Amino acid sequence: MNAASPSRAGWALVLPLVAFIAIAFLAPIATMLLRSVHDPEITDLMPRTRQALARWDGIGVPQMAAEAVTADLQEASATNQIGRLAQRLNREQNGLRRLIDVTARELEQNPDTQLARIDPGWSDPDLWRILARVTSPWTGRHLLNALDVTVTADGALVRQEEVRRLYVDLFLRTAWVAALVTLICALLGYPYAYAMAASGPSLRTLLLFLVLLPFWTSLLVRATAWIVLLQRRGVINEGLLAMGLISETGRLDLIYNMTGTIIVMVHVLLPFFVLPLYSVMAGLPTSYVRASASLGAHPLRTFARVYLPLTYPGVAAGGLLVFILSLGYYVTPALVGGRTGQLISNQIAFHMQRSLNWGLAAALGTLLLLAVLLLALTLPRLAERGGLRA
């Protein structure tokens, strides 16, 4: 730490963490981005077909490729990969599972049969175009699927059929929930932060403690607590029943739906709104408000014209934080959202863990990451331009 080269010492101190984050964090994120456009699973299972079709001009039925498919299917049968291949191809084009199963079974009996004899499907040029596309390791189809768009055999982009359109709606719903949660946090957080800033030291410490306790408490604990309160046989329903406000059949569905997701998300994220806002409010000089009051302004007018604008930076910081955090929330909706209260993150986890459609999971993740980064980079700048910086 030579005083003459402060920045060299600085780099030496900073680099270990930067290198660590590059390897342990940025590299995994880059892997996810790559996975959304690079999916070698089918290529690895059909290497000969891939080679044969890479040079194909896309017209008619390629004879050379038929031999390659025969060889690939025989190898897949021999190594017990045929089921995986059939399922994987079926995900790209409905009906391919049956075709592959039938063909592979026939090839096991009579290895020399021509493909077109086994099933007329193999004489369809469209099938070969589809095969040419899906055996390429580079693909835009996951990203397109994540936007509810699919590719037809001749390469045109069309919207998914109605029942399979899921993700655009889900992205919109996630954004809507995030906006709603942010709004509720603002309505509850503003008066609370004001009370903290305006009260004496002991009450302030108490209020701070009350906001920090849930902030530091595990998400799992908080979800558990809300389930206990809100479920059909939970504390609130039992209480209302005991007071005779609802009947046995009129128990309220407060959890395992979108209502539950929103209530618990507000609870989880409220401290993230209150704390930055409080730090702005605590730093404000009281003289402006006093000046406004002594010049005869009504307290409400003083609040609206003087105090509120001064606290905008805190509102913007807290609001942005809450909005961005809600866009990517996973734990809370997974635990209390039931079937209808799920957000985009839950769909990513679903494709990672259950459907094992990793390409689609990576594509949905890529879109979510883009949305978050775009907001994180542009909104503070917009706020700055709008004069929201103190």
Place this chain on the structure above:
Amino acid sequence: MNRLARFGFYLLCGLIAAFLVLPLLVIVPLSFNPEPYFSFTPAMLQLDPAGWSLRWYREIAESAQWRLALRNSLSIAAVVTPLATLLGTMAALGLRRLPTRPRKMVAVIIASPLVVPVILFATGVYFFLAPLGLTQSFTGIILAHTALAAPYVVVTVGSTLTTFDERLLRAASILGSPPLSAFFKVTLPLIAPGIASGALFAFVTSFDEAVIALFLAGYDQRTIPLQMWSGVRDQLSPAVLAAATLMVLLVTIIMLAAMLIARSARSAGARR
């Protein structure tokens, strides 16, 4: 504000405060429920001692699964906390010495694990570690938790450093102290409270983390949050309430410790 408006305002704030903490407090008495229900039994409401029981605490204390989970969580945090604290403190000290523009860039890189949704990190880590055979291993969880925890250390230590007076180091150097010994005798004692609260943050980050663990832990690496996860999702048992109560207690103790550290830092600052 007239008195009525003031009363209404504080009532509103009281309700918001209740919304924040009451849910956490409700689970405490319910964890002493002798029956496998999640609501108050009549005997409990009459404060009849026979209506209360330590049944669920006994259950988690005797359960091999919960004990394994506790051991795993503590082992992971025991590596993550010192690693993140060391890397984070060094980076916070180094950041101040960089010229403005590279400093901003480095700060963005360091803060990125806090902005990117954890589910994306978990997904990426899974893709990244699967070919290396590091899923279902402690190594993967520890690396990922350290990346999540270290930025918090940078933030806490960094905010302590803003009040640190660089002239003290120059004074030490004029008085003939080599830089390293000046660091240990001057800088370190003054920023120790920031490092301590950064370490607490790192510990809590790792101890509470569920999403990474959900993706990377096999059965043998189950942590406390995972144990609670299956307790909430799969087999809702009041044993979860006992565990949750213990965790609220732990957090309260840690918070009081952090407040004491902050107070001692303030009085140390006042002495200076």
